[in-house]
Amino acid sequence: MYLLRKYRARYGKGFIVSIMFLMLEALCDLLQPAMLAKIIDQGVVSGDLNVVYRIGAIMLLITAIGAGAAATRNLISSRVSQQFGAQLRGDLYRKIQSLSFSAIDKLDRASLITRLTNDVTQIQNFVNGLMRIFVKAPLLGIGAVIMAVRLNPPLSVILLAVVPIVAFLIVMNLRIGFPRFARVQQSLDRLNGYTRDFLSGIRVVKAFNRYEDEAKKFEVANEAYRSANEGAMKAMAIFNPLIALTVNIGIIVILWIGGVRIDGGHMQAGHVVAFINYMLQILFSLMTITMVFNMFVRAKSSTTRIVSVFQQDERPSGSAMSNDKAAGAARDGYCIQFDNVSFSYDGVAGEKVLHHLSFHCKQGETIGIIGSTGSGKSTLVSLIPRFYDATGGTVSVLGHNVALLDPTSLRSRIAIVPQQAVLFTGSVKDNIRWGNEEATEEQIIEAARIASADDFIRALPNGYDSLVGQGGVNFSGGQKQRLSIARALVRKPEILILDDSTSALDVLTEARIKGALKALGGQITTLLIAQRITSVMDADRILVMDNGQLVAVGDHGQLMRECEVYREIYRSQYGKEADQHAAAAQSI
Numbered sequence: 410m411y412l413l414r415k416y417r418a419r420y421g422k423g424f425i426v427s428i429m430f431l432m433l434e435a436l437c438d439l440l441q442p443a444m445l446a447k448i449i450d451q452g453v454v455s456g457d458l459n460v461v462y463r464i465g466a467i468m469l470l471i472t473a474i475g476a477g478a479a480a481t482r483n484l485i486s487s488r489v490s491q492q493f494g495a496q497l498r499g500d501l502y503r504k505i506q507s508l509s510f511s512a513i514d515k516l517d518r519a520s521l522i523t524r525l526t527n528d529v530t531q532i533q534n535f536v537n538g539l540m541r542i543f544v545k546a547p548l549l550g551i552g553a554v555i556m557a558v559r560l561n562p563p564l565s566v567i568l569l570a571v572v573p574i575v576a577f578l579i580v581m582n583l584r585i586g587f588p589r590f591a592r593v594q595q596s597l598d599r600l601n602g603y604t605r606d607f608l609s610g611i612r613v614v615k616a617f618n619r620y621e622d623e624a625k626k627f628e629v630a631n632e633a634y635r636s637a638n639e640g641a642m643k644a645m646a647i648f649n650p651l652i653a654l655t656v657n658i659g660i661i662v663i664l665w666i667g668g669v670r671i672d673g674g675h676m677q678a679g680h681v682v683a684f685i686n687y688m689l690q691i692l693f694s695l696m697t698i699t700m701v702f703n704m705f706v707r708a709k710s711s712t713t714r715i716v717s718v719f720q721q722d723e724r725p726s727g728s729a730m731s732n733d734k735a736a737g738a739a740r741d742g743y744c745i746q747f748d749n750v751s752f753s754y755d756g757v758a759g760e761k762v763l764h765h766l767s768f769h770c771k772q773g774e775t776i777g778i779i780g781s782t783g784s785g786k787s788t789l790v791s792l793i794p795r796f797y798d799a800t801g802g803t804v805s806v807l808g809h810n811v812a813l814l815d816p817t818s819l820r821s822r823i824a825i826v827p828q829q830a831v832l833f834t835g836s837v838k839d840n841i842r843w844g845n846e847e848a849t850e851e852q853i854i855e856a857a858r859i860a861s862a863d864d865f866i867r868a869l870p871n872g873y874d875s876l877v878g879q880g881g882v883n884f885s886g887g888q889k890q891r892l893s894i895a896r897a898l899v900r901k902p903e904i905l906i907l908d909d910s911t912s913a914l915d916v917l918t919e920a921r922i923k924g925a926l927k928a929l930g931g932q933i934t935t936l937l938i939a940q941r942i943t944s945v946m947d948a949d950r951i952l953v954m955d956n957g958q959l960v961a962v963g964d965h966g967q968l969m970r971e972c973e974v975y976r977e978i979y980r981s982q983y984g985k986e987a988d989q990h991a992a993a994a995q996s997i
């Protein structure tokens with residue numbers, strides 16, 4: 410119903426025109442057996458060739474009209490269903506892009522791919538089926554019953570026995586088929602999930618020689634998919650022949666009774682032929698209805714899956730951020746401020762990942778964030794661009810409470826370089842420009858220079874026009890990170906978040922990038938998450954995270970004197986010398 414309402418206005422007209430041609434086609438089909446009866450009874454049996462020619466010509470004309478209607482209907486239905494499918498796929502894609510991060514976390518990525526491809530195709534096929542055969546089948550079925558009753562009321566009693574049995578078989582088929590087709594979709598999701606995991610981790614699989622295990626996992630999923638499909642097909646394989654058998658028994662009974670009645674002079678041979686034709690039309694329509702109901706069952710489970718995406722929460726909304734860059738910061742002097750912030754991925758009642766954090770930083774400062782793995786560093790920075798909303802306390806950017814800001818407007822001020830560098834297929838230049846479509850050639854080169862990427866890009870055979878393979882396969886981890894940093898810088902952000910995105914760089918290159926950022930003279934406020942203590946040592950201030958708590962804030966010297974967690978991290982990375990360094994720091 411949801412999809413029907415959404416697309417009725419746009420495709421309703423084409424759908425109705427197609428159905429009208431379909432009705433014309435069904436009418437032509439229905440007239441044929443009655444005319445055939447006339448040819449046999451009035452022409453062939455009485456040897457009147459004129460009747461044969463006259464009615465034969467009319468039959469030809471009706472056939473031509475039917476064929477013309479079928480061709481037109483085919484053209485319209487194909488166009489309407491293709492356009493509908495393309496729009497549904499596009500709308501779903503846009504919806505997925507607009508989903509909030511929590512909604513994306515809830516939906517399995519592999520299942521999103523199946524929804525965008527297979528599920529949309531199922532619905533598109535069903536819509537096409539509706540316009541091609543579905544409406545024709547009941548029309549033809551009901552029309553054939555009416556024509557048969559008009560032709561010979563006593564013989565049509567046989568229909569009274571056949572039709573209810575077949576209707577019962579169809580209902581049973583649907584009841585058994587629906588859960589089976591739903592299982593087919595679920596197993597396809599799992600198969601897609603394994604395929605995606607395997608392909609994205611193919612290097613690791615090869616490095617660990619895990620082909621066999623991965624192949625086995627795939628086989629299990631593949632086998633489950635096969636068995637689910639087989640189960641669904643079995644239901645069809647049993648019921649369709651049962652329906653055909655019932656109708657064929659009906660035909661035999663007609664032939665038998667018809668023969669007796671012709672012998673007794675109560676019926677003409679042409680009527681029996683026409684009656685059998687109508688019976689075959691009824692069989693065709695019932696078989697078609699079963700087939701389309703099966704399509705309906707698949708389309709219904711696909712529709713449920715697609716509608717559940719459409720009903721997910723979208724990105725939160727809010728008011729646009731003032732364009733006056735200084736205005737916000739001037740109000741309280743802080744670029745970023747966390748005030749008693751708590752957060753849980755499962756809403757207010759869920760287990761907290763961040764506990765009552767409070768800190769602030771001024772415009773142009775560099776803030777290092779360090780802490781053990783899983784301590785909440787990435788979660789903390791993801792609250793700044795409103796990827797998630799804090800479940801307690803307030804996060805402010807340039808003096809504005811982010812919970813009241815429009816995320817697009819807020820994110821236009823922020824650039825984030827994620828842990829996993831993501832590159833797209835295209836040229837190096839395109840990849841950097843992706844951060845800011847309006848960036849000039851000079852700005853791209855400048856961003857690459859600050860990110861220490863300019864040298865290696867120029868050394869490539871085609872420089873900035875060199876091609877990046879899918880997922881950046883032809884670049885090293887450090888090169889990918891530098892290109893990602895350049896992409897972030899070309900946005901000219903006020904806030905730059907580097908989420909462990911210098912981990913693949915050697916210390917020297919990392920120092921060069923930090924030096925170049927510093928040389929920008931405080932235009933950018935930088936939050937730098939790092940595992941290596943050397944990465945954050947020279948930051949203006951360092952936040953030390955432990956188990957979702959902010960245990961200390963200070964510069965390196967201060968933390969070495971006052972923070973045991975920080976000293977512990979230092980010790981773990983510097984070994985024995987660390988204690989001497991710590992002692993020296995404490996004496997400062």
Ligand SMILES: Nc1ncnc2c1ncn2[C@@H]1O[C@H](COP(=O)(O)OP(=O)(O)OP(=O)(O)O)[C@@H](O)[C@H]1O
Nearest residue numbers: 514754762780781782783784785786787788789909
């Ligand atoms: N999308 C998510 N849904 C649910 N829990 C999550 C999600 N992302 C992270 N977590 C959980 O939140 C906690 C903090 O994770 P986070 O990624 O912020 O830590 P981190 O300090 O950045 O770790 P690392 O240094 O390993 O990247 C972890 O317990 C993690 O399992």
